[in-house]
Amino acid sequence: MGPITMATIIDxxxxxxxxxxxxxxxxxxxxxxxxxxxxxxxxxxxxxGYQPSRxxxxxxxxxxxxxxxxxxxxxxxxxxxxxxxMEREAVKHDYQIVLCNTGNDPKKEYNYLKMxxxxxxxxxxxxxxxxxxELIQQFSSFGPIILVEEYTKDDIFPTITIDHQEAAYKxxxxxxxxxxxxxxxxxxxxxxxxxxxxxxxxxxALETYHIPIQEKWICFESFGIQQGRRYIQRVxxxxxxxxxxxAGNDELAVGVIQEAKQQGLDxxxxxxxxxxxxxxxxxxIEPNLTTxxxxxxxxxxxxxxLLIDTLQGNKNISKKKxxxxxxxxxxxxxxxx
Amino acid sequence: MGPITMATIIDxxxxxxxxxxxxxxxxxxxxxxxxxxxxxxxxxxxxxGYQPSRxxxxxxxxxxxxxxxxxxxxxxxxxxxxxxxMEREAVKHDYQIVLCNTGNDPKKEYNYLKMxxxxxxxxxxxxxxxxxxELIQQFSSFGPIILVEEYTKDDIFPTITIDHQEAAYKxxxxxxxxxxxxxxxxxxxxxxxxxxxxxxxxxxALETYHIPIQEKWICFESFGIQQGRRYIQRVxxxxxxxxxxxAGNDELAVGVIQEAKQQGLDxxxxxxxxxxxxxxxxxxIEPNLTTxxxxxxxxxxxxxxLLIDTLQGNKNISKKKxxxxxxxxxxxxxxxx
DNA sequence: TTGTTTAAGTGAAAGGCTTCAAATTAAATT
DNA sequence: AATTTAATTTGAAGCCTTTCACTTAAACAA
Numbered sequence: 032m033g034p035i036t037m038a039t040i041i042d043x044x045x046x047x048x049x050x051x052x053x054x055x056x057x058x059x060x061x062x063x064x065x066x067x068x069x070x071x072x073x074x075x076x077x078x079x080g081y082q083p084s085r086x087x088x089x090x091x092x093x094x095x096x097x098x099x100x101x102x103x104x105x106x107x108x109x110x111x112x113x114x115x116x117m118e119r120e121a122v123k124h125d126y127q128i129v130l131c132n133t134g135n136d137p138k139k140e141y142n143y144l145k146m147x148x149x150x151x152x153x154x155x156x157x158x159x160x161x162x163x164x165e166l167i168q169q170f171s172s173f174g175p176i177i178l179v180e181e182y183t184k185d186d187i188f189p190t191i192t193i194d195h196q197e198a199a200y201k202x203x204x205x206x207x208x209x210x211x212x213x214x215x216x217x218x219x220x221x222x223x224x225x226x227x228x229x230x231x232x233x234x235x236a237l238e239t240y241h242i243p244i245q246e247k248w249i250c251f252e253s254f255g256i257q258q259g260r261r262y263i264q265r266v267x268x269x270x271x272x273x274x275x276x277x278a279g280n281d282e283l284a285v286g287v288i289q290e291a292k293q294q295g296l297d298x299x300x301x302x303x304x305x306x307x308x309x310x311x312x313x314x315x316i317e318p319n320l321t322t323x324x325x326x327x328x329x330x331x332x333x334x335x336x337l338l339i340d341t342l343q344g345n346k347n348i349s350k351k352k353x354x355x356x357x358x359x360x361x362x363x364x365x366x367x368x
Numbered sequence: 369m370g371p372i373t374m375a376t377i378i379d380x381x382x383x384x385x386x387x388x389x390x391x392x393x394x395x396x397x398x399x400x401x402x403x404x405x406x407x408x409x410x411x412x413x414x415x416x417g418y419q420p421s422r423x424x425x426x427x428x429x430x431x432x433x434x435x436x437x438x439x440x441x442x443x444x445x446x447x448x449x450x451x452x453x454m455e456r457e458a459v460k461h462d463y464q465i466v467l468c469n470t471g472n473d474p475k476k477e478y479n480y481l482k483m484x485x486x487x488x489x490x491x492x493x494x495x496x497x498x499x500x501x502e503l504i505q506q507f508s509s510f511g512p513i514i515l516v517e518e519y520t521k522d523d524i525f526p527t528i529t530i531d532h533q534e535a536a537y538k539x540x541x542x543x544x545x546x547x548x549x550x551x552x553x554x555x556x557x558x559x560x561x562x563x564x565x566x567x568x569x570x571x572x573a574l575e576t577y578h579i580p581i582q583e584k585w586i587c588f589e590s591f592g593i594q595q596g597r598r599y600i601q602r603v604x605x606x607x608x609x610x611x612x613x614x615a616g617n618d619e620l621a622v623g624v625i626q627e628a629k630q631q632g633l634d635x636x637x638x639x640x641x642x643x644x645x646x647x648x649x650x651x652x653i654e655p656n657l658t659t660x661x662x663x664x665x666x667x668x669x670x671x672x673x674l675l676i677d678t679l680q681g682n683k684n685i686s687k688k689k690x691x692x693x694x695x696x697x698x699x700x701x702x703x704x705x
Numbered sequence: 706t707t708g709t710t711t712a713a714g715t716g717a718a719a720g721g722c723t724t725c726a727a728a729t730t731a732a733a734t735t
Numbered sequence: 736a737a738t739t740t741a742a743t744t745t746g747a748a749g750c751c752t753t754t755c756a757c758t759t760a761a762a763c764a765a
Contacts, residue, residue, distance in 0.1 A: 087751030
């Protein structure tokens with residue numbers, strides 16, 4: 032049975048026999064305070080179970096200790112894992128995460144930019160964006176905006192990402208070194224810079240090894256199992272089709288494998304497949320998926336740390352950080368582990 | 369180039385030629401206001417791009433429009449889907465979600481209860497709890513606490529859930545009707561009331577159909593693929609083992625299937641498996657998993673709605689809501705769709 | 706003693722909103 | 736025209752912190 036209403040700073044001040052300014056100063060660790068006084072104040076706080084009112088602090092400081100995280104789809108394994116990493120880091124520094132599922136709706140995104148302006152959140156982490164870069168940039172005067180996985184030309188925002196191009200190159204090269212000459216790519220949505228990067232890496236590998244490029248086999252789709260199925264259906268419809276496919280993420284890859292198998296092809300015998308992300312499903316699909324592993328939780332953690340560092344004015348922080356990826360070889364390309 | 373600082377209620381009042389109380393009244397839609405005045409005020413708001421300061425409102429109203437959602441593990445597909453449903457409903461009513469990944473740590477849970485007391489959040493949704501019910505209950509005087517999926521004896525908290533027992537009964541009955549007489553169950557963690565329910569349903573089905581119960585085949589594990597594998601390893605170690613397994617969730621089921629196959633058993637020929645949840649992986653594992661489908665997003669939505677209704681004082685709300693589950697028959701039990 | 710310096714602590718204002726009692730204005734009634 | 740009644744509007748208080756400019760007390764020097 033605690034008191035029905037929370038103790039305020041005044042209660043603490045009275046109990047400790049000091050003014051509320053003094054209490055505030057111990058709270059914020061600012062100014063000189065007599066050691067004894069400090070002890071007394073802290074004791075009073077404990078006895079009252081005092082917790083400063085976040086609401087009042089927010090009004091005064093214009094800081095909420097809230098960080099918004101925007102993802103296109105929470106239930107997507109990649110994003111939920113990212114979020115998990117962010118949350119872990121955030122709580123370490125006494126921040127909370129406000130979650131937004133944008134569904135790629137520019138308006139929802141915009142609302143959160145407005146929240147930044149309105150001091151409802153201290154900072155923003157984007158994993159994709161659907162508003163013009165210039166517009167988003169305008170809001171960064173109200174608080175830090177950080178990009179994860181995605182990034183922009185000229186590195187306008189601080190970013191944590193991977194080298195998409197290099198990763199795609201690795202994946203494609205793997206297929207080539209296994210002897211494939213006919214390689215297709217089913218990529219993610221066209222709007223995004225990272226899918227373009229992955230395409231670049233793919234094309235670069237083909238060029239490097241003098242493999243002819245078949246435009247027909249290169250498609251943009253949104254990330255999803257169904258989209259992977261559709262892709263391979265379409266491609267198999269011609270009598271000339273690839274012996275290997277690089278998929279923009281694991282879900283696309285799973286779709287490709289499932290549909291290929293259904294059409295009577297043997298994976299990897301008739302069709303080799305590489306994915307991207309290394310989600311759970313990579314080890315559930317048969318054959319197990321060879322794929323690019325991204326350090327997803329780490330991406331989240333680093334992004335959050337970067338944001339918080341920025342918020343706290345730490346100056347020794349780099350604007351862009353590239354984390355390492357790794358090709359995980361399993362069975363979907365015809366090599367046994 | 370907007371003004372560098374946000375317009376306040378006073379700016380609006382000046383521009384509309386009224387007092388700030390009047391502006392406030394149109395903002396909150398309270399009290400009688402002359403239609404013309406209202407129009408003028410609204411116009412002024414628009415012209416200034418006015419947005420009320422959440423911080424000030426919070427301080428004044430002791431309402432943050434923030435709802436905390438606690439889950440053991442965000443990256444788990446079940447929870448992230450749940451969250452997605454919640455978010456959708458929350459934004460409809462102008463609420464935001466604050467996310468907490470508890471990792472089953474009672475202390476993290478406790479911190480959020482404290483936040484409720486401190487008016488940092490308006491309400492709380494729990495999907496599991498690790499503090500004593502009595503303790504949690506004490507905090508409900510500070511704001512609504514809602515349970516999803518989980519629930520408590522005597523329905524202490526408003527709850528959205530499914531009939532776990534009935535669902536487990538359905539699943540088990542399905543196995544029995546296919547002719548199985550030797551049925552095991554790998555269940556979720558023992559602490560939870562819902563795993564006990566599922567066990568009850570399982571046992572009831574066995575009883576009803578006069579199937580002998582083999583204690584050895586009934587185990588509690590935490591939800592995970594590895595745990596499923598371990599279970600079936602252990603069970604297969606004896607020379608007398610089940611021909612069918614009911615798994616507490618799809619991940620356990622996938623583990624069971626993978627390990628069984630690896631040990632040379634044919635699924636469903638030698639071992640039939642039913643899962644629980646109907647996650648993505650259910651249609652990726654081979655054979656595709658027969659499982660109980662929970663309306664996960666809906667659980668999230670309804671829970672959020674219940675919470676918000678409570679917050680807004682709507683009185684015609686039921687304390688407990690049971691959503692329907694469905695047995696999805698695929699191939700892991702030996703029936704072709 | 707008087708004056709100066711340093712340390713410790715305080716009062717008041719500001720931050721932006723909502724609400725209540727009181728005041729003002731308009732409309733209705735006698 | 737005077738009085739009631741009803742419809743609008745307003746000023747001020749309060750929500751809880753933080754911070755800045757000051758005051759008080761103590762220590763030291765001249």
